Amino acid sequence: MLNIKDLHATLADGTEILKGLNLSVGKGEIHAIMGPNGAGKSTLSKVIAGHPSYRVTKGSVVFHGKNLLSLSVAERANLGFFIGFQYPLEIPGLGNEEFLRATIDAKHKALNLPKMNESEFSEKMKKTMQLLEMDSRYKERGLNEGFSGGEKKRNEILQMAMLEPSLAFLDETDSGLDIDALRIVANGINKLMNAERSVVLITHYQRLLDYAKPQFVHVIIDGKIAKSGGAGLALELEEKGYEL
Ligand SMILES: Nc1ncnc2c1ncn2[C@@H]1O[C@H](COP(=O)(O)OP(=O)(O)OP(=O)(O)O)[C@@H](O)[C@H]1O
Numbered sequence: 671m672l673n674i675k676d677l678h679a680t681l682a683d684g685t686e687i688l689k690g691l692n693l694s695v696g697k698g699e700i701h702a703i704m705g706p707n708g709a710g711k712s713t714l715s716k717v718i719a720g721h722p723s724y725r726v727t728k729g730s731v732v733f734h735g736k737n738l739l740s741l742s743v744a745e746r747a748n749l750g751f752f753i754g755f756q757y758p759l760e761i762p763g764l765g766n767e768e769f770l771r772a773t774i775d776a777k778h779k780a781l782n783l784p785k786m787n788e789s790e791f792s793e794k795m796k797k798t799m800q801l802l803e804m805d806s807r808y809k810e811r812g813l814n815e816g817f818s819g820g821e822k823k824r825n826e827i828l829q830m831a832m833l834e835p836s837l838a839f840l841d842e843t844d845s846g847l848d849i850d851a852l853r854i855v856a857n858g859i860n861k862l863m864n865a866e867r868s869v870v871l872i873t874h875y876q877r878l879l880d881y882a883k884p885q886f887v888h889v890i891i892d893g894k895i896a897k898s899g900g901a902g903l904a905l906e907l908e909e910k911g912y913e914l
């Protein structure tokens with residue numbers, strides 16, 4: 671589904687952040703990416719999403735057989751890529767539900783699918799919010815406006831669940847979540863998984879991985895994957911640290 675080869679990316683000033691990164695994600699897989707602060711984990715997800723702060727200087731990213739790097743941000747999203755941000759933005763004045771309605775409409779239009787009717791949308795929104803144990807009042811509030819840290823993270827999962835991407839990079843979705851919210855969010859992730867969908871969990875801690883179990887764990891150090899392994903690698907790292 672996703673094939674990243676020898677990916678190099680720099681900031682506008684030429685500073686190289688990603689230094690030859692290789693990663694393959696197949697259908698129906700859960701991957702975890704760990705690694706020290708500043709290693710390039712968020713940069714990787716933003717480069718794949720098409721964030722304008724980064725320039726790809728070398729390498730390739732193929733997603734569903736297409737050259738992802740030649741596509742606009744919107745085209746990448748419409749092709750099925752989703753990013754759950756480490757620091758979700760607040761957009762006051764843009765209603766949470768209004769935003770999701772517009773996003774889904776835009777996606778359906780781009781893919782030549784019929785517009786989702788009002789009752790189908792409302793029902794899906796209601797069910798998803800129940801799954802994530804979110805109060806319906808969050809529909810009316812501005813996008814992430816005044817949301818607590820954990821509420822913002824939960825709202826990222828709401829967006830993911832509504833958009834049903836084939837590949838989601840969730841950047842530290844677990845940080846800031848309370849014990850119950852962690853379980854609820856992981857449950858939301860698991861419910862969305864199927865043979866066609868994949869998720870990459872960027873995390874610093876094992877605890878999310880207890881609930882959403884990865885088949886593959888990778889460690890990014892200094893802009894490239896320094897080690898990959900099975901689920902046991904996360905436990906080993908927690909015990910021994912990145913010196914390992
Ligand atoms: N837009 C930017 N402007 C300046 N520096 C940047 C920018 N984006 C990333 N960097 C730098 O690139 C490096 C990698 O950052 P990145 O956010 O990808 O790290 P990370 O692995 O996600 O770390 P953390 O675990 O703390 O979230 C850091 O040194 C960061 O300061």
Ligand SMILES: [Mg+2]
Nearest residue numbers: 711712713756
């Ligand atoms: Mg980060």
